Amino acid sequence: MKKKLSEKISELEEKVDWFYGEDFRLDEASAKYKEATKMAKEIEQDLEELKNEIKIIEEDFTKES
Amino acid sequence: MEDKFTVSEFIAYCNQTLEYSYSGCVIEGEVTSLKTSQGKWVFFDLKDEESSVNCFIPVWNLRVELSEGMKVLVKGTPKVTAWGKFSLTVQAIQPVGEGNIKKSFEALKKKLEKEGIFDAAKKRPLPRELSRIGVISSTQAAGYADFIKIINERWGGLEIFVCHTQVQGLAAPDQIIRALEYLNERSEVEVIAIIRGGGSADDLACFNDEKLVRKISSSKIPVITGIGHEVDESLSDLAADVVASTPSNAAQMLTRDKKAEISNLHDNILRIKTQIISRIELTQNDIKLKTVGISAKILSNIESSIYKVDNLKRVLKSLNPENVLKNGYAIITGKIKIGEEIGIETEELKIKAKISEVKEKK
Numbered sequence: 001m002k003k004k005l006s007e008k009i010s011e012l013e014e015k016v017d018w019f020y021g022e023d024f025r026l027d028e029a030s031a032k033y034k035e036a037t038k039m040a041k042e043i044e045q046d047l048e049e050l051k052n053e054i055k056i057i058e059e060d061f062t063k064e065s
Numbered sequence: 066m067e068d069k070f071t072v073s074e075f076i077a078y079c080n081q082t083l084e085y086s087y088s089g090c091v092i093e094g095e096v097t098s099l100k101t102s103q104g105k106w107v108f109f110d111l112k113d114e115e116s117s118v119n120c121f122i123p124v125w126n127l128r129v130e131l132s133e134g135m136k137v138l139v140k141g142t143p144k145v146t147a148w149g150k151f152s153l154t155v156q157a158i159q160p161v162g163e164g165n166i167k168k169s170f171e172a173l174k175k176k177l178e179k180e181g182i183f184d185a186a187k188k189r190p191l192p193r194e195l196s197r198i199g200v201i202s203s204t205q206a207a208g209y210a211d212f213i214k215i216i217n218e219r220w221g222g223l224e225i226f227v228c229h230t231q232v233q234g235l236a237a238p239d240q241i242i243r244a245l246e247y248l249n250e251r252s253e254v255e256v257i258a259i260i261r262g263g264g265s266a267d268d269l270a271c272f273n274d275e276k277l278v279r280k281i282s283s284s285k286i287p288v289i290t291g292i293g294h295e296v297d298e299s300l301s302d303l304a305a306d307v308v309a310s311t312p313s314n315a316a317q318m319l320t321r322d323k324k325a326e327i328s329n330l331h332d333n334i335l336r337i338k339t340q341i342i343s344r345i346e347l348t349q350n351d352i353k354l355k356t357v358g359i360s361a362k363i364l365s366n367i368e369s370s371i372y373k374v375d376n377l378k379r380v381l382k383s384l385n386p387e388n389v390l391k392n393g394y395a396i397i398t399g400k401i402k403i404g405e406e407i408g409i410e411t412e413e414l415k416i417k418a419k420i421s422e423v424k425e426k427k
Contacts (some may be wrong), residue, residue: 005221005222006194012333016333019341020340030341036337043326046222047323047327049221050220050222051221054227056227057247061228061241
């Protein structure tokens with residue numbers, strides 16, 4: 001299932017936090033950095049491309065239902 | 066032969082004609098002789114310089130605070146009573162003019178405040194991550210266009226459900242109420258935005274409707290209002306969970322800014338790079354310190370061993386019998402008894418001798 005934009009942003013935040021946390025390992029840093037950059041690019045692309053969907057409700061609010 | 070009516074038929078005929086021709090007519094005038102009967106009906110006269118008309122409205126349908134001399138806009142249907150009295154059955158009423166609107170606003174605000182309709186404790190924050198927004202506005206209004214423009218500029222991927230209603234005039238409150246009910250019943254949206262651009266006090270007066278204010282306050286979905294300009298304040302604003310100063314401001318409050326988000330992404334990646342470099346430097350320093358420590362330890366161990374060996378050598382040297390002979394002493398071997406032969410060793414000689422006398426030292 002495709003991840004929501006907000007989920008991707010949260011995931012990236014977690015990835016960034018790893019670099020500042022106690023779990024940081026230099027031998028894993030390069031791979032983690034590549035993952036984070038890839039995700040950042042994906043998010044940027046999503047942000048540029050995602051459009052809002054505007055639906056006008058057909059209900060007639062001038063009349064009592 | 067002309068048509069002939071009974072009195073009742075004639076009045077019914079007149080009412081039919083009046084209802085057909087003037088149903089929902091809107092009249093502007095001044096309120097006089099205001100009184101409430103049995104707590105159920107409100108009677109008043111609506112007058113101008115020359116004329117006056119009797120009006121009545123059920124108490125439950127009076128949604129603004131009226132007072133003597135107040136100029137109002139009234140929507141109603143004219144009617145002739147069975148006693149031939151002409152009156153107007155009022156369906157909606159709204160104060161007209163800044164002063165009257167303000168007066169009615171303050172009176173209703175006081176009443177609703179006492180009931181806790183505007184209590185700060187009731188306010189809910191906007192959900193942090195929004196994906197579905199309900200909007201109540203006129204799709205033809207400039208305020209709505211501003212709201213949508215700003216939302217589209219700032220964020221994407223949202224579903225926006227728009228209820229098109231009037232946002233000014235006597236019919237507006239009921240339409241907005243129906244839209245609020247519609248969105249609340251379906252529970253598809255996470256927040257409801259009531260949007261209306263700037264206008265005169267008269268244009269915005271519909272947002273001081275008591276029934277609308279109560280409906281906003283009781284909405285199970287959080288409500289944000291973006292009505293008028295910064296200086297405008299309506300009772301709907303006071304009842305809403307969150308108040309935006311304008312439609313554009315409401316759009317800003319509901320969405321993150323994708324430009325800021327992208328800039329944040331770049332900053333994050335840069336921060337990671339800096340962090341990795343800093344971690345590498347730290348690790349290098351750590352390794353250097355450890356190497357220096359190990360070398361020092363080895364050196365210290367070697368020195369300690371040399372010192373120990375030197376000491377041992379010194380002790381061994383002191384224990385060597387050759388050194389005793391060098392000092393003029395001799396080693397005697399054999400049985401110490403008169404007549405026995407013994408061996409005597411000096412530094413340079415080995416001698417054999419016989420014992421002629423043995424005497425104890427005193």
